[in-house]
C-alpha cells in the first residue's frame with residue numbers, strides 16, 4: 001500500500017527531490033522527520049539542500065520557493081507530511097543533470113547581474129522558472145505579477161525583470 | 174576617457190555561478206560537526222528588574238547543554254561607551270535578552286525557553302526622546318542621568334565631532350531676511366530588513382582562541398573590536414557571504430558574545446541565528462531623529478544661520494549612535510553652505526529595541542528631519558530646491574568639520590554638472606511648478622515632484638590593508654578581509670588587479686575571508702570600497718608588479734621601468750614579440766608578495782541627488798511613487814550593472830519607502846513592536862516598481878589610478894525627504910510626518926481627523 005497523508009499512522013513518507021526518491025520515517029527520533037517540520041526544513045536539514053532559503057518563515061517573502069509538480073510553492077508553508085508522493089525541484093535541481101549545464105534562466109541571471117546579496121535569488125529563479133514553464137513567452141507585466149510574492153531588499157527587481165525577459169524572449173531556452 | 178580592459182566593462186560577478194545555483198553558503202547554511210544551537214529568552218516587558226529566575230527545569234530537558242542567566246554569564250560588555258552586559262538583572266526593552274540556552278536542536282532549545290521561570294518587578298518605561306530627558310523619567314542606566322549618553326567616540330580620535338558650532342548665530346539672525354523655526358522628526362525607526370537575519374557560529378580551541386563564523390559586513394572588525402572584550406583572547410574571524418546587511422550587521426556583539434559564552438560553557442561550537450520575528454523585534458532599527466531648529470535665509474537663498482537641538486533616540490542602548498551623530502553632523506555641512514551654525518545633538522536612551530548603524534549612517538536620519546525645516550525657508554524665499562542644492566552643495570575648496578573634529582577642505586569634484594543633467598533627465602523645469610503646487614491634476618489624482626541630496630566624505634574613512642601575491646603560473650591572489658554583502662566589491666577588486674597586471678579576470682581571485690590569512694580591513698562601509706579598499710588593493714598590485722619587474726629586469730638586461738606584462742607574460746616595452754612567461758622569469762619556487770595600505774582621507778565627498786515624482790489619490794490618500802531619477806558623478810564606473818543595482822537600492826533597506834509606508838510600530842502601552850513580521854512590516858513588491866533611471870557621470874576623480882569613488886551607501890539617504898516634498902507639492906499642503914500613509918494624507922487634506930500618533 002502506498003503511504004499517504006490520509007493514512008497518518010503510516011510511519012514513512014516518500015518524496016522525489018530533484019529526480020531522486022527519498023523515504024523518510026516519520027516521528028520525533030533523531031533520524032526521523034517530525035510531523036511538525038516544514039518542507040523547507042526537511043530540504044535544508046535532512047537533505048542538505050541549503051539553496052532553498054528561509055527568510056520570513058511565514059509565507060510572505062518567497063525566498064523558500066521550490067517547484068512541486070512543476071508549480072511554485074512556498075516550502076516554509078508546507079508540512080513535509082503533506083508532500084507525500086510529490087515531485088519537488090529545488091534550485092540545485094535546475095539545469096541539465098547529465099551535462100551539468102545550468103538552466104538558461106540561471107545563465108540569464110548571471111548575464112544581467114540579476115542579484116546583489118543573492119539571498120533572495122534562488123526563490124526568485126524558482127518562481128520565474130514556474131512561470132516560464134507555464135508560459136514561456138510571458139510579458140514583463142506577467143513576470144512582475146508572478147514575482148510579486150518575492151521579496152528582494154537589495155532592489156535587484158529591475159535587473160531580474162531584464163534577466164527573466166531575456167530568457168522569455170528565447171522561449172525559456 | 175581612458176579605455177580599460179575590465180574597468181567600466183560589465184563582467185560577470187565572480188560569485189555569480191554559486192549564487193544562481195544555490196551553492197553560496199550563507200551563515201545559516203553552515204553546520205560544524207558537534208554543533209549546538211543557541212536560543213535567547215527575551216523579555217516580555219519594556220523595563221523591569223529580574224527578581225528571580227529559575228532555570229532548573231529547562232536544564233533538565235534532555236538535549237539542553239547549557240543555560241546562562243545574568244548570574245553566571247561572562248562579564249563581557251557591548252555598546253558605546255561600553256554599557257551593555259550580555260545579560261543583566263535589568264531588562265530595558267521588550268525583546269531584551271534574559272537567558273541563553275544551548276541545545277542539541279533548535280526545537281529543544283525553543284522548548285527549553287518555555288521552561289525558564291522568571292519573576293519580574295516591572296518599572297515604568299519611556300519611549301519618547303524628550304520625555305526620557307525630563308526629571309523624574311524612568312532611568313535606563315544609573316551611570317547616564319537623564320538617559321543622556323556621553324558624546325564622542327574614541328575610534329574617531331580625541332576630538333571626535335560632537336556638534337556643529339561655527340561662526341556667530343546672532344550675526345546670522347541679524348542678516349536673515351526670513352527666519353523659520355519648527356520641530357521636525359524622522360522617528361518611524363524603520364528596519365533595514367536584510368533577507369538573511371543576523372547569525373553566527375562560535376567555537377573555542379582551548380580557552381584562548383575563539384573562531385567566529387559570521388554574516389558580518391566587517392568580519393575583521395569583529396576580531397579587532399571583540400577580542401579585547403573577552404579578556405586577551407585571540408579571535409579568529411571568518412566572514413561568510415552576507416545575505417545583505419545595509420550596514421546593520423557589522424561588529425554585532427549582540428549575537429557574537431552570547432554565542433561565544435554558550436560555546437565556552439559547553440565546550441562545543443554554537444550556532445545562533447536570529448529568527449525573523451526576533452530580528453524585527455529585537456535587533457537594531459534606525460535612529461529616531463528629531464530637531465527643534467531655526468534657519469535664517471536671505472531673499473537670494475543664502476542661509477545665514479542654522480541652529481537647533483538634534484535629539485537622537487537610540488533606544489535601549491547605543492550600538493554606535495555617537496559615531497552616527499558625528500558623521501551626520503559632517504554630512505549636514507556638505508549639503509549646506511552656511512557661515513553660522515549651532516547644531517547640538519543629544520543621544521538619548523529609551524525603552525525600545527536599540528538603534529544601530531544602517532546605510533545613511535546618521536546623515537539620512539538628520540537630513541530627513543532637517544530638510545522639512547530648510548524647505549520652509551526655501552518656500553519663503555521662493556527658491557527652487559534644485560537651485561538651492563546646486564548653490565549649497567560642497568565644492569572644491571570649501572571646508573567642513575568631519576567626524577575626527579578636524580577641518581577638511583574638499584579637493585573632490587564639483588557636482589553642478591551632475592545636478593543639471595539629473596534635472597534635465599527628470600524634466601525638473603517642466604514639472605516643478607513652485608512650492609505647494611501640483612505638477613498635474615487629473616480628477617482625484619494629483620502629481621507632485623520633490624528632490625533630495627546627500628553626500629559623504631567617509632568614502633576615504635579608516636584604514637585598509639591588502640596583499641597581492643603573484644604565482645609563477647600567472648595567477649594573482651588578493652589577500653583582503655573584504656566581505657561580499659551584495660555590492661560585488663570582491664569582484665571589483667579583482668577587476669582592478671586584473672587591469673593593473675593585465676591578467677584575464679579568471680586568473681585573479683580573493684582569499685577566503687579569514688582574519689588568520691588577511692591583513693587589517695575595516696570593511697565595505699560608508700561607500701569606502703572603491704576608494705579606500707580599492708586604493709590598498711591597487712597599491713599592493715602595483716607593489717607586486719614592481720617587485721616582479723625588478724626580479725626579471727636583469728634577465729632582459731633592462732631597467733624595471735622598461736618592462737611590461739600581459740596575460741602572465743613579461744616583455745620589454747615596444748618589443749611585444751619577445752615574451753616570457755612569469756614562471757620562466759620567476760622560477761617555479763618563488764612567489765612575489767606586494768603590500769598596500771590606505772590611510773584615511775576625508776577630503777573627497779561623494780554625492781547623490783534623487784528626484785521623485787509621486788501621484789496622490791486625494792480620495793483614498795494613497796501615494797504612488799511614479800518615477801525616480803538618481804544623479805551622481807562617480808569619476809569612473811568600475812562595473813556598470815553593479816552600480817545600477819546599488820543605486821536602485823535607494824527604494825529598499827529603509828530608504829525612500831520610509832517616507833511612504835515603512836515603519837516599526839510600537840504599542841507604547843506595552844512597549845511591544847506590533848509588526849515584527851514581513852506581512853505587517855510593509856515592503857515594496859515587483860508589481861509596484863516606479864520607473865527608475867540614473868544619471869551617472871564620470872568626471873575623473875582625484876582618488877586613485879582609476880579616478881573612481883564609491884556611492885552605494887548613500888543611495889537611500891536623499892530619497893525620503895524628496896518624497897515628502899513631492900507629496901506636499903502634489904496636495905498643496907505641507908506634510909512631514911514620515912511615513913505618509915493614507916490616513917495622514919487624508920488628514921492633511923482635511924478629509925478625516927486622526928488622533929496624532931504618539932512619538933516613538
Ligand code: FES
Nearest residue numbers: 055057061062076
Ligand atoms: S521563507 Fe517561505 S515565504 Fe518567506
Ligand code: FES
Nearest residue numbers: 116117152153154
Ligand atoms: S539580492 Fe539581496 S535581497 Fe535580493
